[in-house]
Structures are given as structure tokens and as C-alpha cells.
Amino acid sequence: xxxRKTGAKRALVLGCGGVAGAAWSxxxxxxxxxxxDWDAREAAVLIGTSAGAVLAALLGAGVSVDRLMACxxxxxxxVWDHEHDSGGALPPWxxxxxxxxxxxxxxxxxxxxxxxxxxxxxxxxxxDMRPFxxxxxxxxxxxEWVPHPACWIMAxxxxxxARVAFGHDSAPPARLNLAVCASYGVxxxxxxxxxxxxxxxxxxxxxxxxxxxxxxxxxxxxxxxAPMAAQEPDRPASxxxxxxxxxxxxxxxxxxxxxxMLEEAGIxxxxxxxxxxxxxxxxxxxxxxxxxxxxxxxxLRTSEETVRAALA
Numbered sequence: 001x002x003x004r005k006t007g008a009k010r011a012l013v014l015g016c017g018g019v020a021g022a023a024w025s026x027x028x029x030x031x032x033x034x035x036x037d038w039d040a041r042e043a044a045v046l047i048g049t050s051a052g053a054v055l056a057a058l059l060g061a062g063v064s065v066d067r068l069m070a071c072x073x074x075x076x077x078x079v080w081d082h083e084h085d086s087g088g089a090l091p092p093w094x095x096x097x098x099x100x101x102x103x104x105x106x107x108x109x110x111x112x113x114x115x116x117x118x119x120x121x122x123x124x125x126x127x128d129m130r131p132f133x134x135x136x137x138x139x140x141x142x143x144e145w146v147p148h149p150a151c152w153i154m155a156x157x158x159x160x161x162a163r164v165a166f167g168h169d170s171a172p173p174a175r176l177n178l179a180v181c182a183s184y185g186v187x188x189x190x191x192x193x194x195x196x197x198x199x200x201x202x203x204x205x206x207x208x209x210x211x212x213x214x215x216x217x218x219x220x221x222x223x224x225x226a227p228m229a230a231q232e233p234d235r236p237a238s239x240x241x242x243x244x245x246x247x248x249x250x251x252x253x254x255x256x257x258x259x260x261m262l263e264e265a266g267i268x269x270x271x272x273x274x275x276x277x278x279x280x281x282x283x284x285x286x287x288x289x290x291x292x293x294x295x296x297x298x299x300l301r302t303s304e305e306t307v308r309a310a311l312a
Contacts, residue, residue, distance in 0.1 A: 008221040012043035013211045014052030016204030017227030018286035020295045022051040025225045026068045027299030031307040049154040049203040053183035060146030061139035072296045089288035091189040094123040099192040100158040112161045119205040122188035129181045136177040154203030154210045155182040172196045208251040211258040221268045229255040229273040240284040270310045
């Protein structure tokens with residue numbers, strides 16, 4: 001039986017994961033809504049990182065999960081045209097500059113997570129972000145933020161390595177389209193984004209979800225979708241897949257630390273991460289739009305079991 005609303009002040013955290021991660025997240029959100037008898041747009045707090053930032057912005061602007069599902073299935077004109085708006089399976093040749101190189105030194109001194117330090121060594125990407133700008137401007141008046149009262153878009157300051165939650169009172173003011181592009185600024189793939197006097201890149205450089213930002217927010221429950229984590233990271237035969245799993249194991253450890261922080265703070269946490277069948281559908285390149293439909297169809301099969309196991 002579906003679980004009914006309990007009065008919990010529930011947050012929704014949408015993690016990074018590229019085109020594949022977005023497709024997986026939409027299928028999982030549909031199952032979450034059915035199991036909890038809940039509309040994801042009603043989350044007390046929305047936190048989005050990278051591809052999750054796009055979804056958080058769309059939900060915060062009032063786009064329903066039903067609309068996102070129909071878009072994935074080709075039943076309506078797509079709000080987010082994944083095949084054309086997200087670039088190809090490989091990035092354009094990057095620029096010969098390194099906007100976050102100073103963070104590598106911080107990593108060597110143990111001041112930053114190794115993930116951030118390694119990502120900082122990648123050159124500036126040159127993917128065309130205008131489709132993302134048009135996407136956000138199609139659901140929110142250019143220059144304005146979403147009407148949702150607490151929609152936080154995560155990015156990393158290339159000077160300090162600190163995570164910044166655009167939309168939160170602690171963050172500098174930003175246009176939503178720029179904040180989303182900054183959060184999706186995959187090092188080596190997408191360009192850094194200048195907001196005010198600082199430059200920002202993908203929030204996933206520091207954390208796949210930034211779920212720990214919910215500590216002290218007043219929420220009592222959190223639904224965390226982490227496409228770049230795994231229920232049980234395997235050890236595939238392919239060298240490319242093994243390299244992907246090294247990254248995924250590290251990100252899984254980060255997510256588990258953040259979930260432990262939420263639980264310690266008294267926030268009940270429902271963590272959703274890909275299982276073995278989902279990982280097989282992802283392959284080694286989460287940015288490859290040609291795998292989107294396979295990932296989505298697989299997640300439709302696995303989502304009910306994944307969500308019920310997490311709720312249990």
C-alpha cells in the first residue's frame with residue numbers, strides 16, 4: 001500500500017549524474033511520489049547538483065514529475081530536450097586554461113577532498129550552454145528565481161573550493177540560468193560561470209548531493225537521489241568501467257557520510273542509489289545522451305523495488 005503523508009517536513013535532494021543520471025532520477029521520482037503519495041514540488045527544501053540542479057530548478061518552477069516522465073517517454077514536447085540540449089557523448093576540445101588549478105594545491109595540502117583536487121586539474125570546457133539558458137528561461141522569467149521558497153543550486157567556488165548554495169541566504173545573488181549552468185559546469189566539459197566577482201564550476205566536484213546542507217534547515221525527513229552513488233559498487237571486467245567504479249565508490253562514500261550526518265541530526269533519510277541493473281544500463285559515460293532511453297526504461301523496472309527497499 002502507498003505510504004500516506006505523515007506531516008514530516010520533507011526535503012528533496014537531487015544529485016549529479018549527467019544525462020543518464022537525470023533519466024534515472026525522473027523514473028525514481030515517479031516511484032517516490034506514488035509510494036509516499038506526495039508531490040515532489042511540495043518539498044520544503046529542494047537541493048540540486050549538476051543534472052540534479054536542472055531538475056530542482058524545473059520542479060521549483062512548477063514543472064511536474066508527470067510532465068518530466070511524459071517528456072522522457074516522448075509523449076509531449078520535451079521540456080528538457082536531452083538529445084540536443086545536453087551536447088554529445090564527448091565534449092568539445094577544451095580551452096587551454098585551468099580555471100580551478102589553485103584548488104589542486106589545496107588538495108595536496110589536505111584542505112580539500114581528493115575528488116575536488118583532481119577535477120580542478122581539468123581544463124576549461126567549451127560545451128555550448130545556451131540550450132540550458134533557454135531551458136531555464138522557458139520556465140522562469142529571465143533574471144528571476146523560482147517561486148519555490150527554498151530551492152538551492154549547488155556549485156563550487158573555483159578560488160576557495162567551497163560549495164555555494166545559490167538561492168540560500170548565505171549565497172551571493174545570482175540569476176537562476178547562470179546558477180544552473182554553474183552547477184552543471186562539469187570540469188573539462190562545460191565552461192566555468194562567472195557570477196559576481198567569483199567563478200564557479202560543477203557542485204559535483206565536491207559532493208554528489210550536498211545533502212549535508214540540510215543540517216540545521218528544520219526539515220525532519222529527506223529523500224536523497226544519488227545517481228553517482230551505488231547500492232553495491234561492483235568490479236566489472238572492462239577497464240573503462242573499472243575506472244568509472246573508482247569514482248563511483250568515492251562518491252558513494254561521500255554520500256554515506258552525508259546521510260550519517262543527517263541521521264545524527266535527527267533527519268530521517270531515504271537514500272536512493274542505482275543497483276546492479278541500473279549500473280549496467282549507465283555504462284561508463286553518464287553524459288552520453290544515446291543511453292538515456294535505456295537508462296530510463298531500466299529505472300522504470302527497478303524503481304519500485306529500489307524505493308520500497310529504501311523506505312523499509
